[in-house]
Amino acid sequence: MFTDWILYGLVNPILTLKFKNFDSMPHKVVIYHAEQCDPKKCTTRKLARQKEIRMVSRLNQIPRGALVLDPFSPKAVSPEDHDLVVEKGIVGLDCSWKRIDKSSAMFRGTETHRSLPFLVAANPTNYGKPCILSTAEAVAATLYIVGLKDNAIQIMSHFKWGPHFLELNHELLEAYSRARSSREVVDIQNEFIGG
Numbered sequence: 001m002f003t004d005w006i007l008y009g010l011v012n013p014i015l016t017l018k019f020k021n022f023d024s025m026p027h028k029v030v031i032y033h034a035e036q037c038d039p040k041k042c043t044t045r046k047l048a049r050q051k052e053i054r055m056v057s058r059l060n061q062i063p064r065g066a067l068v069l070d071p072f073s074p075k076a077v078s079p080e081d082h083d084l085v086v087e088k089g090i091v092g093l094d095c096s097w098k099r100i101d102k103s104s105a106m107f108r109g110t111e112t113h114r115s116l117p118f119l120v121a122a123n124p125t126n127y128g129k130p131c132i133l134s135t136a137e138a139v140a141a142t143l144y145i146v147g148l149k150d151n152a153i154q155i156m157s158h159f160k161w162g163p164h165f166l167e168l169n170h171e172l173l174e175a176y177s178r179a180r181s182s183r184e185v186v187d188i189q190n191e192f193i194g195g
């Protein structure tokens with residue numbers, strides 16, 4: 001009995017560590033896929049194959065109350081969103097950037113929609129462009145800003161260019177992740193752009 005407890009005490013933390021990311025990620029990140037992309041370049045499909053996210057094709061499969069990644073939202077992602085992300089998860093919209101305005105209209109009115117502050121894309125399709133991030137970059141940036149940095153690194157590890165996204169934006173991501181509010185995130189962004 002006593003040895004069982006010692007064994008449990010040794011093995012359980014190892015198992016918890018091993019499966020920590022696996023347990024916490026797939027059900028917490030849901031991407032609505034609008035089938036408008038080139039399947040070979042689609043970052044959502046890749047993350048779904050790796051079981052990092054859940055890809056859905058019907059609106060009623062989107063969890064209610066999650067943080068919705070919407071580039072048109074006036075409110076920026078900030079560390080204040082940590083509990084929201086942990087408890088309700090993240091929702092992304094994988095659609096063509098050409099149709100983003102129409103497609104993201106379905107998210108309007110959601111209190112929990114958020115835009116990402118200034119960050120530069122590292123994916124080959126939009127390399128160097130500010131704010132036009134792939135879905136994978138947007139999810140990783142959100143995780144990083146709210147303090148789930150290991151999960152952000154894990155998401156980016158599935159892409160050749162993924163770690164470079166975190167390096168390229170390291171200074172900003174760190175600063176955003178230390179902000180106290182969404183307002184402060186925007187101030188950091190504005191100071192960076194202006195300066």
Ligand SMILES: C[S@@+](CC[C@H](N)C(=O)[O-])C[C@H]1O[C@@H](n2cnc3c(N)ncnc32)[C@H](O)[C@@H]1O
Pocket residue numbers: 037038041042043044069070071072091092093094095096097100114115116117131132133134135136138
């Ligand atoms: C328009 S889709 C393009 C996806 C691309 N086909 C791919 O394979 O990654 C990118 C999605 O990522 C999220 N996203 C990207 N940049 C963002 C930003 N600046 N703010 C908020 N969400 C963003 C949004 O959910 C957006 O709809």
